[in-house]
Amino acid sequence: MSYAGRVGSESSGAGDPARTIALLWGTTQVPGRGPKPALIGAQVVEAAIRVADHEADLSEVSMRRVAQALGVGTMSLYTYVASRTELIEAMLDATYAEAVTDLTDLATDDWRTGLTQVAAASWRMYLRHPWMLQVFTGRPPMGPNTIAKYELELGVLEGIGLTDVEMDAVLTLVHTHVEGVARRKIEAANTERRTGLTDAQWWEAAAPELAKVFDPSQFPIAARVGQAAGERYQGAHDPEHAYHFGLQRLIEGVASHLATRNEPDSR
Amino acid sequence: MSYAGRVGSESSGAGDPARTIALLWGTTQVPGRGPKPALIGAQVVEAAIRVADHEADLSEVSMRRVAQALGVGTMSLYTYVASRTELIEAMLDATYAEAVTDLTDLATDDWRTGLTQVAAASWRMYLRHPWMLQVFTGRPPMGPNTIAKYELELGVLEGIGLTDVEMDAVLTLVHTHVEGVARRKIEAANTERRTGLTDAQWWEAAAPELAKVFDPSQFPIAARVGQAAGERYQGAHDPEHAYHFGLQRLIEGVASHLATRNEPDSR
DNA sequence: ATCCTTTCCGTATGATGTACGGAGTATGTC
DNA sequence: GACATACTCCGTACATCATACGGAAAGGAT
Numbered sequence: 001m002s003y004a005g006r007v008g009s010e011s012s013g014a015g016d017p018a019r020t021i022a023l024l025w026g027t028t029q030v031p032g033r034g035p036k037p038a039l040i041g042a043q044v045v046e047a048a049i050r051v052a053d054h055e056a057d058l059s060e061v062s063m064r065r066v067a068q069a070l071g072v073g074t075m076s077l078y079t080y081v082a083s084r085t086e087l088i089e090a091m092l093d094a095t096y097a098e099a100v101t102d103l104t105d106l107a108t109d110d111w112r113t114g115l116t117q118v119a120a121a122s123w124r125m126y127l128r129h130p131w132m133l134q135v136f137t138g139r140p141p142m143g144p145n146t147i148a149k150y151e152l153e154l155g156v157l158e159g160i161g162l163t164d165v166e167m168d169a170v171l172t173l174v175h176t177h178v179e180g181v182a183r184r185k186i187e188a189a190n191t192e193r194r195t196g197l198t199d200a201q202w203w204e205a206a207a208p209e210l211a212k213v214f215d216p217s218q219f220p221i222a223a224r225v226g227q228a229a230g231e232r233y234q235g236a237h238d239p240e241h242a243y244h245f246g247l248q249r250l251i252e253g254v255a256s257h258l259a260t261r262n263e264p265d266s267r
Numbered sequence: 268m269s270y271a272g273r274v275g276s277e278s279s280g281a282g283d284p285a286r287t288i289a290l291l292w293g294t295t296q297v298p299g300r301g302p303k304p305a306l307i308g309a310q311v312v313e314a315a316i317r318v319a320d321h322e323a324d325l326s327e328v329s330m331r332r333v334a335q336a337l338g339v340g341t342m343s344l345y346t347y348v349a350s351r352t353e354l355i356e357a358m359l360d361a362t363y364a365e366a367v368t369d370l371t372d373l374a375t376d377d378w379r380t381g382l383t384q385v386a387a388a389s390w391r392m393y394l395r396h397p398w399m400l401q402v403f404t405g406r407p408p409m410g411p412n413t414i415a416k417y418e419l420e421l422g423v424l425e426g427i428g429l430t431d432v433e434m435d436a437v438l439t440l441v442h443t444h445v446e447g448v449a450r451r452k453i454e455a456a457n458t459e460r461r462t463g464l465t466d467a468q469w470w471e472a473a474a475p476e477l478a479k480v481f482d483p484s485q486f487p488i489a490a491r492v493g494q495a496a497g498e499r500y501q502g503a504h505d506p507e508h509a510y511h512f513g514l515q516r517l518i519e520g521v522a523s524h525l526a527t528r529n530e531p532d533s534r
Numbered sequence: 535a536t537c538c539t540t541t542c543c544g545t546a547t548g549a550t551g552t553a554c555g556g557a558g559t560a561t562g563t564c
Numbered sequence: 565g566a567c568a569t570a571c572t573c574c575g576t577a578c579a580t581c582a583t584a585c586g587g588a589a590a591g592g593a594t
Contacts, residue, residue: 017464017473025480034540035590063582073543075583084582137451138458139469142477151489158488164495166512172504173444173513176451180443184404191405197284202406206284210409213292221425222418228431237439245433246440249520256519301571302559330551340574342552351551 020086024093024143039070041080045090049129052091057190058134061088088135093143095132099125100145103152112251114156118171119178119247126182130190133183161258170254177246185239287353291360291410306337308347312357316396319358324457325401328355355402360410362399366392367412370419379518381423385438386445386514393449397457400450428525437521444513452506 022028023041047069052061063084067074081087102121107113126133140146150171157167192198197205216223233241289295290308297304314336319328330351334341348354369388374380393400407413417438424434459465464472483490500508 017469018476021473021476021480027480031540031592033538033590033592035542035592037541059581062580064580067543075543075545076541078543078583079541136454136457138454138461139466142473144480147481147486147489150493151486154488154492164492165499167492168496169509169512170516172509173516176447176509176513177440177443180447184443187403187405190403194405199406202284206288206409209285209288213288213294213411214414219414219418221421222414225421225431225434226417229435232432242436242439242443245436246443249437249440249517249524251520252523253516253518253520256523257516298561298571300559300561300569302573304572326550329549331549334574342574342576343572345552345574346572 019082021142023090044077044080045094048087049091052131056130058131089141093141093145095129096145096149100148108155111156111160115251118153118156119174122178130186133186181239181243286349288409290357311344311347312361315354316358319398323397325398356408360408360412362396363412363416367415375422378423378427382518385420385423386441389445397453400453448506448510
């Protein structure tokens, strides 16, 4: 009943980088002495992902909860991960594996199609694991899957006339778009779940009060466009539409860049 | 010392919509009976913004803290705002006022320039108030400044050949981009502050361990492009570059859309 | 057999948002 | 002028969190 409105979104990039990398790549060396560990790091990460997927909200992934799912004491987790933050980082890299398998049959002959597939792979991944978008990825987790995903995605842009730096920039651009739109979609769903009000219900409650204070003649374009958009989509936003529309524009923008690049002088 | 890794990012869209709208538009009717209120809602919002700006992290904006800044008891705040979530919503709308004043002298004759200015206004706003990017805006706060900003921005796209729905979509696209890039920039800064490690220091610590597990021949393009990007920028990312590069592509994409739109048949 | 590293985890600490209820205050009504 | 009523202010209590600390037990190394 209490503690209702808290929807946390945590950060990555915690303690000792070396230790984190060892966890991500599974190269933590087994110690000689001491009792046999009952778990390995990967199990903790898997359990945490299971909890996160089930709850759809990262703030529900508490150390107590994960420990419970594994049937161990809360503090035992700290034997395998240095902190909750490091755990989240590992969850991210582990989940990137899905996108990697999703990207194995990429169209490398047509970069437009390829880029569309790249976007779609991330899009699907985020919809399956909404909690990923609640992580503040200050520094990307330098894990095997993160890098493998990057490699496959870059393959799409290889040899089409972009510089190395531009290849990275285009990829960043696409990812920023997909992440942003996916985040909005997730946020809408979470808000609905949390408040118990659908968008329509919320509007119904808000409209009368808004009508008292909102003067359409003062905001003519907003009133017109807002209404048009509201009718066209069901509600204030349509992430699906934003995703496709935006991706189209992005691709055309990149194409246009390539055209002016290759045109002025032929070498 | 304790509670180190927590970087929260809270949600908006809490309780009673009608009440929230009254708060945002300052139309809360003064009650007859009872002791004179010592504060008004706007003061609470201002104080909260002051705290957030100072701390650069929304999780530091606790009710206790805001109350302290105002010299009142913690629970007194709940006389003016229904919940922390509603407070955050009000903080957002109040801060949009800055962008509104920033947008008053817009170039409405050239939509490319106009769109660049629109993006720049939001960009500046986010850099001044990084905490804004930690809010999960499930539903936009229906406040006066939010709407005014929307109106001014739409003005840039009025009459250039887009449908109403497209006008909204283009704006969403630009905002998604700006928000996404700004978020990454903020995240990087926050990570540095939180971990006490600059990107360079972090790399220095991570590189040896990564070298043990990373096989360049397995990820040839990533190795090449990653190095090129890392040298070109200082670190793994350059938000400034991503911002300008992306915005250019977006605008070209929209232009290309307009061209194919007007070309096929002249109507 | 002993040592010493390591695992497991109970307890304690200092945070958080806010429900609840009591005390005090000013206004509307008579 | 009296008093009921509605309102503000806020102390206390509760459930929740990550994790510091330190002790008990385990088991390979010597």
